[in-house]
Amino acid sequence: MTFLKIEGLEKNFQIVHLGQTIHAVQQLNFSMNQGEFIGITGKSGSGKSTILKSIYRTYLPEAGRIYFDSEKYGWIDLQKASEREIIYLRKYEIGYVSQFLNVMPRTTARELVEQSVLETGRSLLEAQKEAEEVLSHFELDRKLWDTYPNTFSGGEKLRLNIAIAAVKKPRLLLLDEPTASLDQQSKQKVKEVIQKLKESGTTLLGVFHDIEFMDELCDHIFEMSQQSFKRAGAAL
Amino acid sequence: MRDEPILQVQRLEKVFGRSCSHCQHQDTRQLEKNFCPYCGTVYACRNISFELFPGEILGIVGESGSGKSTLMQCLYFDETATGGEMFINHEDFKEKNIFALSNQQKRYVRNHILGMVYQNPAKGLKMNFSSIGNIAEKLIAAGNRHVGEMERVGTELLDKVHLPLFRMKEEPKRFSGGMQQRVQIAKALSNYPPILFLDEVTTGLDLSVQASVLDLIKTIQREMGISMIVVSHDLAVIRMLADRTMVMLNGEVIEKGLTDQILEDPQDAYTQQLVYSLL
Numbered sequence: 001m002t003f004l005k006i007e008g009l010e011k012n013f014q015i016v017h018l019g020q021t022i023h024a025v026q027q028l029n030f031s032m033n034q035g036e037f038i039g040i041t042g043k044s045g046s047g048k049s050t051i052l053k054s055i056y057r058t059y060l061p062e063a064g065r066i067y068f069d070s071e072k073y074g075w076i077d078l079q080k081a082s083e084r085e086i087i088y089l090r091k092y093e094i095g096y097v098s099q100f101l102n103v104m105p106r107t108t109a110r111e112l113v114e115q116s117v118l119e120t121g122r123s124l125l126e127a128q129k130e131a132e133e134v135l136s137h138f139e140l141d142r143k144l145w146d147t148y149p150n151t152f153s154g155g156e157k158l159r160l161n162i163a164i165a166a167v168k169k170p171r172l173l174l175l176d177e178p179t180a181s182l183d184q185q186s187k188q189k190v191k192e193v194i195q196k197l198k199e200s201g202t203t204l205l206g207v208f209h210d211i212e213f214m215d216e217l218c219d220h221i222f223e224m225s226q227q228s229f230k231r232a233g234a235a236l
Numbered sequence: 237m238r239d240e241p242i243l244q245v246q247r248l249e250k251v252f253g254r255s256c257s258h259c260q261h262q263d264t265r266q267l268e269k270n271f272c273p274y275c276g277t278v279y280a281c282r283n284i285s286f287e288l289f290p291g292e293i294l295g296i297v298g299e300s301g302s303g304k305s306t307l308m309q310c311l312y313f314d315e316t317a318t319g320g321e322m323f324i325n326h327e328d329f330k331e332k333n334i335f336a337l338s339n340q341q342k343r344y345v346r347n348h349i350l351g352m353v354y355q356n357p358a359k360g361l362k363m364n365f366s367s368i369g370n371i372a373e374k375l376i377a378a379g380n381r382h383v384g385e386m387e388r389v390g391t392e393l394l395d396k397v398h399l400p401l402f403r404m405k406e407e408p409k410r411f412s413g414g415m416q417q418r419v420q421i422a423k424a425l426s427n428y429p430p431i432l433f434l435d436e437v438t439t440g441l442d443l444s445v446q447a448s449v450l451d452l453i454k455t456i457q458r459e460m461g462i463s464m465i466v467v468s469h470d471l472a473v474i475r476m477l478a479d480r481t482m483v484m485l486n487g488e489v490i491e492k493g494l495t496d497q498i499l500e501d502p503q504d505a506y507t508q509q510l511v512y513s514l515l
Contacts, residue, residue, distance in 0.1 A: 115454075
């Protein structure tokens with residue numbers, strides 16, 4: 001069952017004061033099924049993250065269509081959807097995890113995850129229960145739960161980041177180089193976390209540098225080259 | 237998520253001055269920034285339209301003099317809008333242009349539906365009244381007469397904004413800037429307005445106090461479901477709070493969109509410069 005379908009996606013960045021255009025993605029076509037884990041790889045600056053950010057609508061694509069099979073709206077073109085529709089989808093259906101943790105200052109890890117649940121309109125009691133579940137599920141050390149994340153290590157921040165997104169149970173989760181800048185041990189933990197997400201049925205689309213990592217986890221791998229996919233093939 | 241806006245503003249205009257033959261007509265006027273070089277008339281807000289939805293925080297960014305505060309003052313009737321229309325989704329005022337209401341009706345809207353928190357606490361508070369008295373003042377304006385009830389609401393709100401309750405009978409002039417701001421927020425919330433305007437509320441506060449005010453605003457949104465317009469020149473504040481953002485320059489809205497899109501993929505030359513200036 002097709003779940004996400006991209007047709008002829010193009011994204012350029014106009015740097016107005018320099019009069020320059022940066023071509024990031026050209027004529028990209030791609031589709032994925034529900035429950036799949038697709039990995040995107042490619043050189044730095046080849047436009048990998050641009051695809052994810054165009055799906056999440058952080059970037060406004062110039063041309064093309066991004067069809068998403070939404071529970072609420074049915075098939076919806078994310079590029080044309082209203083801001084209100086995007087805000088709804090971000091809250092309930094599409095999650096985004098980057099390697100950076102950007103959260104309210106002076107809020108504990110536990111509170112951050114709870115707030116993520118509260119945003120979807122569930123009760124405080126449910127939020128507290130689910131926060132505990134997801135924090136232990138993603139193996140964040142219990143000692144850290146009631147501390148502020150700006151003192152966390154890279155790997156801890158990342159697992160918290162994934163927990164904040166995963167606790168909403170999104171149908172599609174976009175992973176933007178979550179393992180960049182992590183050591184082997186932290187990477188291994190993140191890998192287990194992603195494995196767990198996949199087993200729970202979440203559809204995942206991720207950008208990674210680490211081929212070995214992708215080979216082990218992904219159903220398919222696409223390689224970006226010259227602003228589009230060079231080849232598409234099943235993982236080894 | 238209901239998708240009917242709670243507040244709708246269409247083609248709002250605010251002009252300071254008499255205007256002259258050079259600037260009378262919108263299509264032919266040539267302004268220098270936001271004023272007419274011939275007669276000095278200032279076009280502080282020009283053709284501003286937007287919608288605010290239930291429970292959302294709308295951010296407004298822009299440099300000093302871009303018309304952000306004037307816009308807020310027009311919405312709260314501190315200034316009279318020169319033109320345009322405002323609609324509020326409230327049973328008493330369905331499809332009525334709020335700007336065209338009588339002063340008495342505007343006072344009702346202001347006392348029952350709207351709340352305002354100014355950058356300068358001296359504008360929103362009576363500095364020589366006690367803190368709880370300040371809240372009572374707003375409650376009386378909204379029609380409350382029961383002293384016990386007013387005291388209960390006041391205490392509850394001051395506690396909510398983390399003001400030590402043993403100081404609630406003190407005048408705000410004796411408080412620190414952050415405490416004054418929190419009393420002002422408590423006062424603005426006291427009539428449980430469905431719409432709250434926040435004008436540069438964290439400007440001039442130190443980082444730690446700023447964090448507590450931001451957290452308070454988020455909590456209010458989450459727990460009370462209040463819709464807010466947050467004006468700030470601080471992009472970091474807007475990023476933390478707002479779902480959607482408008483960028484103003486020289487009295488006009490030059491760009492609007494999802495906050496992360498405005499910050500990461502700005503389309504307008506000015507917004508790009510603004511984002512490049514981010515530390």
